[in-house]
Amino acid sequence: MTSQNDGGRIILNVGGIKYETYRTTLTSYPDTLLGTMFQERNKELLRPNGNEYFIDRNGKAFHYIMEFYRTGKILWLGSNSPITKQELKIEMDFFQIPCSPRSLSTSVLHHNSFPTSEQCEEMLQDFIESLKACIYETSWNLRSYINISFYSSSLKNNNHDVAIDVVKRIIGIDPYIEQIENILEPFRISGYELLKKFELEIEEELKKSIQELKNLEISHQPKWSGMDFTISPYYSVTVKLENPIYKNK
Structure with a gap:
């Protein structure tokens, strides 16, 4: 030693x-x-x-x-x-710990094979847990409302000065909370498809797990085109919480 x-x-x-x-x-x-x-x-x-x-x-x-x-x-x-x-x-x-392809055996961040059905199920569960964490984080920021949008692809921009931030993120957060963006980082691309395939399961699990939900709505918005840019289809997760939420120790 x-x-x-x-x-x-x-x-x-x-x-x-x-x-x-x-x-x-x-x-x-x-x-x-x-x-x-x-x-x-x-x-x-x-x-x-x-x-x-x-x-x-x-x-x-x-x-x-x-x-x-x-x-x-x-x-x-x-x-x-x-x-x-x-x-x-x-x-x-x-802590700047290196994450090699095999550091996390079930990591969705690095791949050298096609996912199995079990790994897809785990990805779904990770996504649900991340959404739960976002709801808790909303409350910790003393907010009772959050809207999170998962776009199917990046925004097509005809005017270089318009909505560059949306292009970069592919996830919309209103009101913006940095911690929530960090939580959802692994699902920037897959979030839309997960909601598309498992919308009902996700909604049911969130409502069952978080009793403080006043309202939860998952909705799909079609492609929308404006003069300067085109927004791809996206899923919107809107959460309203009982306000204020205080837990007795």
Whole structure:
């Protein structure tokens, strides 16, 4: 086991959950966020509480980040995990953990084969879980309304100065909440097709799972052409929540 003379054993308090490790465990991956942070050259920049460092991130997801530093692998448990694949991917991106094609065995982000029926079902479940996360995120932003649109393709723009942002996203969010865009990033292209094929299943699952829904409407809008641009067909998911929503602890 590795030890250091300069207090090499440290505690990472991530979102209230504490992980104990060695500085050299982190610096063995120097291209990652923590690997860079705990380099000797950055020691004077850190302000720990003793040997404890607080990081305001997802503490449950950090379990898998920590295991990467220890094993070099992402040991995600799939549907048996207490966190979703999307939550893990967001944390991997934040901590700059490399995601190889086999890092997540069921990842929809990298492919070297055609999906099986089980993988398609998992993709649908991931999409539903992501929509749930968007609804919760709406409430955490003290909003009672959100409209999310999934376009079948990018907007055709006849005027280069018009609606460039829509072209880039293919997902419309009103009101715009950055966290929701991050949650839905893996479904920029597939979201429309998932809603097209499984609209009723998605709607039923959301209504069953989230009791605070005041109204949920999934609608399809046909192709629309204007003078400057053409909008492709899209599905719109409109959510209204009981307002305000407060949960007693």
